[in-house]
Amino acid sequence: MPNLQPYANPTYFLILGAALIPLIIGFLNGKRWxxxxxxxxxxxxxxxxxxxxxxxxxxxxxxxxxxxxxxxGYTVYRQxxxxxxxxxxxxxxxxxxxxxxKFVPFLNPGSNSIIGFLGISYLTFKAVGMIMETRDGSxxxxxxxxxxxxxxxxxxxxxxxxxxxRRFKKDYLKIPDRDHYIEMLGKAVHNLMLGFVYxxxxxxxxxxxxxxxxAHLAMASxxxxxxxxxxxxxxxxxxxxxxxxxxxxxxxFAIGTSYIMGVETxxxxxxxxxxxxxxxxxxxxxxxxxxxxxxYIYMRLVFFLMKHKVTKxxxxxxxxxxxxxxxxxxxxxxxxxxxxxxxxxxxxxxxLTDVWLRFKKKHKDQIISNRWxxxxxxxxxxxxxxxxxxxxxxxxxxxxxx
Amino acid sequence: xxxxxTVLDILTDLTGNDDLKDTMDLDLFETGILDSMATVQMxxxxxxxxxxxxxxxxxxRTEWATPNKIIxxxxxxx
Numbered sequence: 001m002p003n004l005q006p007y008a009n010p011t012y013f014l015i016l017g018a019a020l021i022p023l024i025i026g027f028l029n030g031k032r033w034x035x036x037x038x039x040x041x042x043x044x045x046x047x048x049x050x051x052x053x054x055x056x057x058x059x060x061x062x063x064x065x066x067x068x069x070x071x072x073g074y075t076v077y078r079q080x081x082x083x084x085x086x087x088x089x090x091x092x093x094x095x096x097x098x099x100x101x102k103f104v105p106f107l108n109p110g111s112n113s114i115i116g117f118l119g120i121s122y123l124t125f126k127a128v129g130m131i132m133e134t135r136d137g138s139x140x141x142x143x144x145x146x147x148x149x150x151x152x153x154x155x156x157x158x159x160x161x162x163x164x165x166r167r168f169k170k171d172y173l174k175i176p177d178r179d180h181y182i183e184m185l186g187k188a189v190h191n192l193m194l195g196f197v198y199x200x201x202x203x204x205x206x207x208x209x210x211x212x213x214x215a216h217l218a219m220a221s222x223x224x225x226x227x228x229x230x231x232x233x234x235x236x237x238x239x240x241x242x243x244x245x246x247x248x249x250x251x252x253f254a255i256g257t258s259y260i261m262g263v264e265t266x267x268x269x270x271x272x273x274x275x276x277x278x279x280x281x282x283x284x285x286x287x288x289x290x291x292x293x294x295x296y297i298y299m300r301l302v303f304f305l306m307k308h309k310v311t312k313x314x315x316x317x318x319x320x321x322x323x324x325x326x327x328x329x330x331x332x333x334x335x336x337x338x339x340x341x342x343x344x345x346x347x348x349x350x351x352l353t354d355v356w357l358r359f360k361k362k363h364k365d366q367i368i369s370n371r372w373x374x375x376x377x378x379x380x381x382x383x384x385x386x387x388x389x390x391x392x393x394x395x396x397x398x399x400x401x402x
Numbered sequence: 403x404x405x406x407x408t409v410l411d412i413l414t415d416l417t418g419n420d421d422l423k424d425t426m427d428l429d430l431f432e433t434g435i436l437d438s439m440a441t442v443q444m445x446x447x448x449x450x451x452x453x454x455x456x457x458x459x460x461x462x463r464t465e466w467a468t469p470n471k472i473i474x475x476x477x478x479x480x
Contacts, residue, residue: 280434302438303445
């Protein structure tokens with residue numbers, strides 16, 4: 001069989017379309033063929049991980065078996081006892097494969113861990129989320145079949161959006177009524193078409209046509225203060241637009257495909273560049289990732305610190321939460337100085353934004369707030385976000401150290 | 403004191419907004435009145451004052467978005 005990367009070329013979409021037609025007919029007639037769905041999932045997983053990617057395929061199988069055994073074991077334990085130590089141990093074990101995959105290229109540049117595979121970062125979120133919800137008592141038993149369907153749901157396996165077990169399970173087990181399914185199909189078609197425009201026209205234009213030229217220009221104009229030049233400025237904006245259209249386009253494909261399969265995968269982007277501040281930006285950019293960090297890291301950490309009265313200073317607690325969240329997010333992207341600097345940049349920015357918002361609340365009457373200040377805020381936020389993406393892109397590393 | 407007033411007092415304390423009882427269907431998350439930090443404080447206050455345990459896993463924002471919804475949720479959980 002050929003090797004096909006998700007949503008990468010016309011062949012993939014042709015096979016996808018053909019494979020989904022029977023499912024559509026089934027849904028329209030009030031039937032859900034789990035057997036056929038599983039078969040389609042399996043075929044697409046094989047297409048992603050066969051040929052020269054077979055090592056990754058084995059790694060994926062090993063990973064899912066490991067996480068499954070771990071979550072199963074923890075669920076059984078949790079029915080009887082609830083020690084914090086064991087919970088922590090389960091979480092550490094669950095992220096261990098990802099930690100190893102991130103550390104190998106750091107310790108040994110140029111090489112990749114044999115236990116890595118496309119999508120491991122995203123599957124880890126799903127697994128850790130399940131362990132946390134099991135601890136809270138929200139997930140009460142381990143259902144091996146549903147676990148596999150959830151982890152290996154092929155439309156979102158490579159880069160999300162990151163769904164949640166109980167939400168996925170609800171969709172997977174029900175048959176949407178006809179009218180609702182027709183509505184979902186409409187959304188799916190809209191998403192797929194918009195995805196094409198985003199990824200293959202705009203993403204291609206910014207990423208493939210413009211970006212290399214600007215990179216070349218920036219590299220050729222080095223020598224000034226911090227090697228900065230108009231080329232770098234151009235690179236910053238073009239990279240930011242490329243990043244958005246490429247990733248939002250991919251997300252639209254993943255969501256559209258999910259909808260056709262009767263699963264309402266949550267959206268990932270909601271006009272992020274129209275955000276008036278960075279807090280709002282993170283409610284609109286890579287939403288399933290930021291909501292994951294918000295719900296599983298930030299809120300839990302804040303809850304813990306406040307409940308145990310570690311300090312009475314609420315601002316300090318919130319700031320500790322932000323630092324933890326964004327540094328973890330940086331590390332999750334990879335162990336390089338620029339990902340960590342990116343995390344730190346966002347942590348500091350959001351802490352300062354909170355200072356400003358508190359000040360604004362206190363001096364409501366003295367501060368002008370109208371349509372124009374809102375536009376100004378959107379403009380300033382957009383530019384600062386683009387600067388943070390320049391850090392994220394790793395281009396500064398190339399510019400300064402290579 | 404009844405649940406409604408207790409919840410409103412907690413919310414007023416947290417948000418510094420005295421007019422919440424006139425906007426019982428206002429989306430507190432969308433308007434940025436409640437952020438994650440204030441949400442955690444609210445959950446802890448509910449635990450302390452009304453003895454209602456809400457694990458973070460069970461906190462689904464859409465179900466807790468407005469003062470009315472919060473009151474309904476609290477009544478349901480009591």
